[in-house]
Amino acid sequence: MTDFDMTLFAGSAIAQGAGKLSNIDEWCPTTKERRWLLIAGSSHSPDAVTLSEKGEREARSVAQGERRSTFLKGVSNDFVNMERAVGHTLKNKIQNLEMEKREVENHIKKFFAFCKTNKFKPMLYYSGHGELPTGNWCFSDGVVGIEEILEWMPAGMTPPTIVSDACFSGTWSHFCTQKQIEGFDCLSATQDYQAAYDQGDKGGELTLYITGHGDLLPDGRPTTYPLYSRGTDVDFRDQKKYNKVTYIDFVKYHTFNDNNILLYQCVDDNHVIAVFGSYAKYKNKKKAFWCSANYEEFTKEMKTHKKSGKFIFSIAADQYTGKIYTYTMEGHGNFQTMLTSDSPKDLESEDLSITDCFALNSKYYFVLTAGVEEFEGKTQKVLTAKTRADLETEIQKYKSKGMIITSVCINVEKEEYLIVMTESDLPQEHKWFAEEGKEWDNWSREMYYKNYYYKIRFVDPFDDHELCVRVKDSNLTAAPSVPAHLYS
Structure with a gap:
């Protein structure tokens, strides 16, 4: 927003040099070992959940049986790329086209408890639909919001860094920037009002970029405007041409x-x-x-x-x-x-x-x-x-x-x-x-x-x-x- 406002907003991930897992120590510094939990969204959500224009088209196609396989392949390739990139630091992955919110909550809480006990830095990754306008993660019976993830954090645990390859995920990056909790950051695929895009069934553009597959992207980077919460938009801005939206x-x-x-x-x-x-x-x-x-x-x-x-x-x-x-x-x-x-x-x-x-x-x-x-x-x-x-x-x-x-x-x-x-x-x-x-x-x-x-x-x-x-x-x-x- 460009009216005068004291509110802080997350800056461009590209301008901050953030995102690529090959140099994660530079943009996500920590003295602890990292552990990853990979989470896939469901292929459809309740009618009360509003998706992007693109997401609603895909949801209708899935309901008609047309795009279910493409959605599955895209998310599966995201997981394959992430597993290769994070290697032995992977703790668990959860993928179910009919995933329910309570399952996700249980997995995240269990993961957080594990990281606290073993003094690991938790890393959460999500690939799937994002709710409009919140960027919340979409599952078959509801959504998971970043405020809930913050509430699920046990006292004394190192705050998690979140990677969200979803539509409207920039809302989460802005939330972290404004909360200013040391170590609690979000790398998002888009601005808060943008849809996230895939390269066919090869997977999400953000995931391809951070896992070293930029050669599959038109400009060697996402066609959207990824955000990272450690820096603000006052200091870190991307090229305007990537601020695209329908x-x-x-x-x-x-x-x-x-x-x-x-x-x-x-x-x-x-x-x-x-x-x-x-x-x-x-x-x-x-x-x-x-x-x-x-x-x-x-x-x-x-x-x-x-x-x-x-x-x-x-x-x-x-x-x-x-x-x-x-x-x-x-x-x-x-x-x-x-x-x-x-x-x-x-x-x-x-x-x-x-x-x-x-x-x-x-x-x-x-x-x-x-x-x-x-x-x-x-x-x-x-x-x-x-x-x-x-x-x-x-x-x-x-x-x-x-x-x-x-x-x-x-x-x-x-x-x-x-x-x-x-x-x-x-x-x-x-x-x-x-x-x-x-x-x-x-x-x-x-x-x-x-x-x-x-x-x-x-x-x-x-x-x-x-x-x-x-x-x-x-x-x-x-x-x-x-x-x-x-x-x-």
Whole structure:
């Protein structure tokens, strides 16, 4: 999360030189001998357990008997690779496609007791599905969380290091970083909102990497963003291109809490920056979100969602790929339509409000909505400009008239900025930044402590300058902005 926050988050494992078992003494130092317990997840979990988009597809296939053998081969190869890598330090392995949680608990407790008695450093390894958004290990009747593993540790035992080759496992690395218990660390396959990937039935990418089989991976390393809890993301960052996620997983993770919604999104060449937050009025409202390959596909899907009472709350188009990213929700207005215009200023209306907009193929697309409290009866102004300097002049002109920025986009083909300003009593601050440096950090800190939260974070595709817009709204809480790369 990139709003100003004192919370510590785990850093890149790759940047820390962590993961490969051939040099484990360097990234996991200990004065004691290590012993390993290898654990495999079950091939399916209860319906109440939410998996990644990929995991849910696999689970459906397993239920239909299509992918059970592939899942088994993948996990089996993970175990073969791990057994060879850890050698005589292997204490035990547990693998059962119908594994139940109590069996896992008993094995871990027994393993911990053994390590305490014999003064070994316990090493836990897991290969299998991870629950969204927790990264918890999935078994046939439930999940095992890292908090439980911490509770199962007997007093006086050397804390374990955990290796989790699972979706959303970065959540566990963050947990260890924040707990700051000496020796209690986690190496995870992914960021907290990423799915983990396999190389066919050869096994998980993280496992292949740490066991010396990087030659089987496209870049000689996982295609995800592995984390390790000993270092923080302030000091250790990976290349942005490995911060990849599907749009569905990205939004689902950050809105899993029913209070959270997607406030704003900007997508450029498969790179997304989104702002998530909580509005009391939208608590527990039904939502739907998807990616459309083109505008025609979007219009077809939108018809279905409008029939179910969901209207567009946030929408963005990637002008390089033509894809459209849509987030809809109940309770957002009572009527909505979409208009296309080459003359945006003609759209200013007393009956309908512009609640979002985007550009695609030289045209502007406007979401016009009725019945939205913060827009109803409010004057709006559509501004266009060829340069940021001219745009800023226009913004300041209408801010002095009691208006705030409510929508922003850029038309790449026209090389033209467009901003919608709306009459409002809410205090708002905005600023352009060339990069996330000291100036950005200082401004973010100042705004955060004054209770100004993100509402918009727009990226100029021509030079990556960012327009950060923050608002002070008593109805809005905790609105961080989150960047990621989307799978194409």
